[in-house]
Amino acid sequence: MSETNSVLIGKKPVMNYVLACITFFHGGAKEVNIKARGKAISRAIDVVEVVRRRFLPDVKVAKVNIGTDQISAKEKGSNGPTNVSTIEITLAR
Numbered sequence: 001m002s003e004t005n006s007v008l009i010g011k012k013p014v015m016n017y018v019l020a021c022i023t024f025f026h027g028g029a030k031e032v033n034i035k036a037r038g039k040a041i042s043r044a045i046d047v048v049e050v051v052r053r054r055f056l057p058d059v060k061v062a063k064v065n066i067g068t069d070q071i072s073a074k075e076k077g078s079n080g081p082t083n084v085s086t087i088e089i090t091l092a093r
Contacts, residue, residue, distance in 0.1 A: 005033060009036035009044040021034065021051050034088070034090075034091065036086070037084050051091065060091070061091060061092075067085075067086045069086050
């Protein structure tokens, strides 16, 4: 699987990301990565559930990776480094 089959979750509505996933699958992709960090993790889970339950019932969750990224003080504006949770969900047909 290439990195081009990745959907990065942000602040847009859930259906925007659902459409991106469906577009990848209809384009012939066998797997799609959904990546999020911080507050967007719950939105990423919502995207996965909508894709699986409403639009593509043959899609399964192949893998879930969780982790922590350290953000430096320059990026965050704080005194020291900050930890941010991350999730990567792989959907497969």
